[in-house]
Amino acid sequence: MAAVDALADPERAAGSSRFFKSGPGQYGEGDRFVGVPVPRLRSLVASFRGLDARGVVDLLDSPMHEHRLMGLFLLRDGFERSDTEAARRDWVELYLDAVTRGRVNNWDLVDSSADPILGMWLLDRPRDLLTRFASDDDLWCRRVGIVATFAFIRRGDPSALYEIAPLVVADRRDLIQKAFGWMLREAGKRCDRDELVRFLETHAAEMGRTALSYATEHLDADHRAALRAKR
Numbered sequence: 246m247a248a249v250d251a252l253a254d255p256e257r258a259a260g261s262s263r264f265f266k267s268g269p270g271q272y273g274e275g276d277r278f279v280g281v282p283v284p285r286l287r288s289l290v291a292s293f294r295g296l297d298a299r300g301v302v303d304l305l306d307s308p309m310h311e312h313r314l315m316g317l318f319l320l321r322d323g324f325e326r327s328d329t330e331a332a333r334r335d336w337v338e339l340y341l342d343a344v345t346r347g348r349v350n351n352w353d354l355v356d357s358s359a360d361p362i363l364g365m366w367l368l369d370r371p372r373d374l375l376t377r378f379a380s381d382d383d384l385w386c387r388r389v390g391i392v393a394t395f396a397f398i399r400r401g402d403p404s405a406l407y408e409i410a411p412l413v414v415a416d417r418r419d420l421i422q423k424a425f426g427w428m429l430r431e432a433g434k435r436c437d438r439d440e441l442v443r444f445l446e447t448h449a450a451e452m453g454r455t456a457l458s459y460a461t462e463h464l465d466a467d468h469r470a471a472l473r474a475k476r
Contacts, residue, residue: 254280305348359389364396379409391424403432426459449475
């Protein structure tokens with residue numbers, strides 16, 4: 246933590262607090278910031294590579310946003326560098342514990358970890374955890390379930406996303422809308438555009454405006470307008 250704190254910038258911290266909506270009643274209410282840009286945090290990973298699970302948990306349990314993000318970077322690094330299934334499983338279990346305890350509690354924390362840790366772990370395993378998280382009412386757990394499908398999408402397989410779609414399609418929270426629309430857009434671009442269009446033709450009326458807007462970004466203007474008219 247001291248290495249992160251040494252890079253602190255109070256002015257940046259104040260800006261981050263506003264950007265990540267940490268005010269009363271906002272999605273990041275109560276979060277606190279040191280004021281360290283992400284590239285500087287990433288540059289520290291090599292220096293602390295090999296930090297044990299207890300050290301990672303200490304970072305994840307910190308009230309400071311950048312400490313938790315650093316913990317997730319190190320958790321991901323440990324997971325990716327592990328050469329046995331047992332070791333990889335240990336890192337995944339540490340991640341799941343952090344998510345369920347509310348330590349992965351802002352969109353950047355979710356987006357930097359859900360796909361490369363949980364998603365990658367599940368590529369050749371049952372997908373029950375995706376269903377579990379996508380069906381959770383908690384904002385961050387649900388976003389984890391959505392964004393983790395990106396690991397499948399990047400491999401050319403959108404099926405995980407379409408499997409959880411019924412669990413999230415009616416959620417009108419902005420950060421769920423954005424994550425769902427983002428994954429749909431990527432599924433159309435990277436996997437099968439026609440499959441995305443069929444999904445949208447069927448479900449556009451159920452979708453929120455934001456999710457539909459994100460999902461249709463790469464379609465032509467007339468097609469986007471036709472789909473949005475279904476709402």
